[in-house]
Amino acid sequence: MFSLIINGERHKVDAAPDTPLLWVLRDLLGLTAVRYGCGQGLCGACSILVGSEPVRACQLPVSEVGGRRVVTLTGQDDAVSTQLRAAWIELDVPQCGYCQSGQLISAGALLRRNPKPSDADIDAAMSGNLCRCGTYQRIRAAIHLAARRLRGAS
Structure with a gap:
């Protein structure tokens, strides 16, 4: 037990x-x-x-x-997860959606420790998450968008 x-x-x-x-x-x-x-x-x-x-x-x-x-x-309900989900939707990140829960978990962990990640930071943090649909550019763009919004920049 x-x-x-x-x-x-x-x-x-x-x-x-x-x-x-x-x-x-x-x-x-x-x-x-x-x-x-x-x-x-x-x-x-x-x-x-x-x-x-x-x-x-x-x-x-x-x-x-x-x-x-x-x-x-489903247990994430902070500002980071809210902004990531909004950016994911706004930029049409998911296609089949199967990998998205893992993608969002890794993206959230990145933004909580690094509020202004570079492309290289994002690529390193997300390297263990595969997307069969190949939406990597949109994933990166959504992480940048969420990061800007969290810092108060549009």
Whole structure:
């Protein structure tokens, strides 16, 4: 039995220690915004925040979460996530949308630690998130737009 803090709520889950957190979130807690992509930590679709860092939920055993806070896309409700979602919509970032929860998690983590990222900063922070539709230029533009708005510049 594990006690987890997910999106600000405490949950007790009965899972084997080596169960990937992805399956705990999706199957045991019904948090389906966390997507299964490759199952090998290569695509970023299953990205969540553990503390303030993006982590691949498919590679993190539930036993390693400990008392750290876990946040999924649906648990983000701050100014950064609000501005990112608005920019995503305004610039028509998603096509199929499958990777977007992981993209938004990584983009949010970047903007929380670097409010004025360069193209190189964005490329480095987003390099672990694959988009089958190839909307990388729009992703970068949306991150810049959200960053400008968060700094008070239009």
